[in-house]
Amino acid sequence: MSPSTTHSEARQSAQEYLNARLASRAKSKRQFTVPEIDISPSFSSSIEDRKAVAAQIHEACVNSGFFHVTGHGVSDETRQAVLTLAKRFFQTLSREKKEALHIKHSPYFRGYEPADSSYVNPADWTAQDAAPETKEGFNWGYEAGLDPTGGDGQYRELDGKAVNGNVWPSEEDVPGFYSTIKQYYGEILSLARHLFRLFALSLNLPEDYFDDMMTHPGGIARLLRYPASSDPQPLDPNQADKEIGLGAHSDYECFTILLCSTAPGLEILSPDNVWVPTPAVEGSFVINVADFLMRWTNGMYQSTVHRVVNRTREERYSVPFFFSINYDQMVETLPSCVTPENPSKYPPIRAGEYVLERLRATAPET
Template sequence: MKTVETGNGVRVMKNGGLDPNRISFDQIPIIDLEPMFTGDAAAKAQLAADLRRACTEVGFLYIRNHHVPQAVIDATFAAAHHYFALDDDAKMANHVTLSRNNRGYAALLEENTDPTARGDLHESFDIALDVPADDPDVVAGKVLYGPNQWPAGQPDFRAALEAYHKAMLTLSGRLLHAFALALDLEEDYFDALVTKPLATLRVLHYPPQFGEIDDRQIGIGAHSDYECFTILAQDSVSALQVLNTAGEWIAADPVPGCFVVNVGDQMARWTNDLFASTIHRAINRSGRERYSIPFFFGPNYDTVVEALPSCVDDEHPAKYPPISSGDYINGRFAATFAHYGKDTEAKA
């Protein structure tokens, strides 16, 4: 049996090779998000029940009727294709080591999500909430806040990513309302905790892998996400795999018109592990380039993440000590990125 170290402890998976089991998509449920836009109370209640079941039993789901315009999604994929085709010097001009707050470009193998592995076979570009350098939180040294950096002479790239980030913030608000209802809380319970969220948008490029593959070096190694939830847009290339409770890898192939959503470690802590933060990985053996767009959504830097009142009782005491959102994410980034937290005082 293999194990994966996460921010919430060690997980176990079977040594099942690189091939996922192909199962019908209804085993990774599809949730219709329309009730969160229409305001129908009965429909919201049904959605909340469906979401609760998906988050407790699977930790992964697809969402449809998310109201994000397809044009915004298509423009971001097109921007990613163009950007990652640039030469290495152009991309390295905005390397993450030039940012105090982990914004910009990272090359192949610079991220290592699985500590037992040898680096992830993808390249990425990250932005987050764009916070001015003179903002009090930035001045105070809360390094997850700060300005984005952008490649010179690429205005379409910036416009596409900023539009996508804005759309994801709106969608995340709707999703967070659904999560609150699924947890027997008031719909707006989380609103005051996400006024300045740690919300990171990443565009990813996975080159194809051919021949015999070392499972210690794949597109992205086995891991759980750190924030409350992730909203993922996939292109047509299948690569995402989800670890089920039997320790088997299940394919989470692209579904037209849907995003993939998965529970992150912070939501698992908030819910006292009622909601499952599920291990997943990506292996691109399609023979084609793969592009994906994850959006990682978490609460404000100073929000204290501790077991919610609806998730603890005498039989289910809190499993995790309280921790601020910023401290938690900083710790996970330090474990994942070789450059993170080093010489930050010298960076602009």
């Protein structure tokens, strides 16, 4: 299979999955819930304690695809500092300075992302009834200077090049920007590596199965601002939303770690095709399975469709962290997820190539 064929397959299969979920009218016998998992026992020296947490994660991943984690060890100071930074960046940096950081200047979609520069659901570019997205973002990815381990010096970008694709505002324009990002990213990266060891246990794999694949991992993060609604309305499944912060989508990488402010907005598509509001749990992160892990597990773990609609008069800020493995890693279906009755549904693909193809699909064709 040629690289171009693989890339086309990655984009097409993901879009087909999203379209099928949005069109589904399947009825579920289970009540749709987003469980709260205290992962503090997973830091224990007891493998049984760690397996117990992993079992809860497995249950969440095959059912809702979403769960809250508490007891994660990321400090409240770090969490609040990055949310404050997001507010300061979007409210104080001039339009001209933002434009200089525009993602159109980056082959890796890094930097400032205004609302009109992308649709997270590629089909919305041509849909006549698609509501424009109102989100405003700033995107960055892994670099060794943000990694508490110092990295292994082998980082490759999405396209395999040995470069650092990040762009940053100057210290003069946004004082403390990089240092705050470094603190947050470092703590969240450590948490992501810890969670992936739990994911390994949850899939009946050795706990260190993914360790060698996380030495210079993909880890795209975003600061996001959702403006207050001009006409706040309660959720009505029978009425089209006029203001969409972020359209219906599933995430691209292995899993997402989401930090958000107090303003609600996250909505998850339930198995019976109803949008379910998902309020934040104080002190928690929201974790969700993303498409690459669903692909890697041969569909065992479900990537759940979700969106953001700010229905309040309060601005919403969030910081999603999309965790992957080393972008130069070639990936085939996990051995514990393949049986003679359930052979692999997906061809091998390099991790970075998959994510880059998905990102390219969100921008207009040029």
